[in-house]
Amino acid sequence: MRIEKMVSQGSTGKADLVMPGTNMFASKLRVSDFAPCPTMIPAALALVAGALCGLVLTGTLQAAGTAVSQKGRMFHPGNLVVGRGDTITFVNDDSDLLHHVFVESDSFSFDSGDQEPGSRTPVTFTERGTFQVLCGIHPKMKLVVRVD
């Protein structure tokens, strides 16, 4: 409560006591501090900065999710492990075939409807477990997704 009050007072003297700390915290999180990676600091620090850059990139890739290709009447890959809440994007890479991805289980179900060639279908796996992902048009297409 006390901090909120001080911040809301804006330009008062009390707010000045809050601002320096806030700025320092914000600057530590800014991506621009790491990109481009500094070259004029000692090697040890450069390694740390490089690791932080890597963390930022990894976070971006995870946020983008996982893609599964539907090609030649198969899922590629055929097995996947993701985290709960992750999104898998199904990409119909067959130029002349419809696909129709679905999951049917007690805890989690999904049905894409027809997927036109070239279309992308995101599916968010909200429950833990191991799920068979099938194609409603090509019975031999199978993908096993384990959600941890």
Ligand SMILES: [Cu+2]
């Ligand atoms: Cu199919």
